[in-house]
Amino acid sequence: MIPSQFKYVSAQSIEEAISMLQEANGEGKILAGGHSLVPLLKFRITTPGTLVDITRIPGLKEVRVEDGRLIVGALKTHFEISRNETIIENIPSLAKTASETGDLQVRNYGTIGGNIVHGDPVADYPAIALALDAELKVEGEDGTEMMPVDGFALGPLITMMPENALVTEVSFEIPPEHVAQTYLKYTHPATGYPLVGVAAIAGTDSGGAIDYIRIGITGVSDVSYRARPVEEHLMGKKPSKALIEEAAALATEGAEMGSDLFASPEYRAHITNVYVRRALHEVLK
The missing domain is CATH 3.30.390.50 (CO dehydrogenase flavoprotein, C-terminal domain)
Structure with missing residues (x-):
């Protein structure tokens, strides 16, 4: 099927993305990897007035360890997660999850942020995210908020995601070395x-x-x-x-x-x- 007509805009910063969502008056959707969004567009399950492309925003692919937690940028692709040395060293089960997500095309373009925010009950990441008390860093018109993955999904494709906001990082508890x-x-x-x-x-x-x-x-x-x-x-x-x-x-x-x-x-x-x-x-x- 063919999606309904929409406006496409590309954000160069987090602040610009939030502003673009505000200008869309509740009719905006974030475009990252697109593997969750595009099928919904084709079947017209969602009909946004504006797609806000965030793939050109710098800094959303960073991976770092901070205060006993592994922090992964929301735009990190499944393939990149499966090969990242810092992730493999600290949470190898996260890398394994990424390596088994979707097919080759999905792994090359799909992102961890989009996968979790989509709220699909058959997504792979929520299992490891829940096991390790993952949190989402959400930036929006009301500022920055850390939202636990536990309780984030309310039902199939229904989440606690605020309007006019985007996820910039996913943070996982690093388990003890002996596990x-x-x-x-x-x-x-x-x-x-x-x-x-x-x-x-x-x-x-x-x-x-x-x-x-x-x-x-x-x-x-x-x-x-x-x-x-x-x-x-x-x-x-x-x-x-x-x-x-x-x-x-x-x-x-x-x-x-x-x-x-x-x-x-x-x-x-x-x-x-x-x-x-x-x-x-x-x-x-």
Whole structure:
């Protein structure tokens, strides 16, 4: 299909982008990589009056470590994230997530900021973002605000994103050095999206008891979520096959499974438990 008519403008700074959004009177949309936005335009699910291109704004691809957190510029592409040495050194599971996002074309142009802000329940990044208490740096007409990813998505494509604002950075907690990390994904054969995606980060203390455990899950519900019942069941205990089985069975507790032509709620619940179990075995060897 063909998108409805819109005005295209290109911002050279964050301030100019905010001003352009204000001038659009609520009809503006941010264009970064475009892989989330363009399909919505084609199907006229969204019909903005103005597209504000932010790809020429300098400084939005920076990666740095600051105060125990890894900060990634919102325009960093999935491919760049998958190869960045600072990211690989501090949060290898984030690099792994990026390497498995979409196809080659999507990885080359899609951005981490756009991926998270889009609020798609089958996006890859929310799993690791939730597991590591990620925050979005949002700059808008009311100033700068740090917004937690937990609670940011309210439903499919519905988020807490303020009007006339843009995300400039995504900040992740850097886990302790002794932990193991992974992102496991059951990929939908047609779309490349995760039918279920599980980010697992865990470590044990000198006595062999689990002293750090984070589980983020995406793809199976209307919003991605952190599997806190799993974490609570494991924390402080020595890992075993039986313990992991018990914990994985709690992976869907409190979550409402989605349903479509590809998978029923019951099947989604089953594969969620399976992939959480596999991820736990990988990080708690």
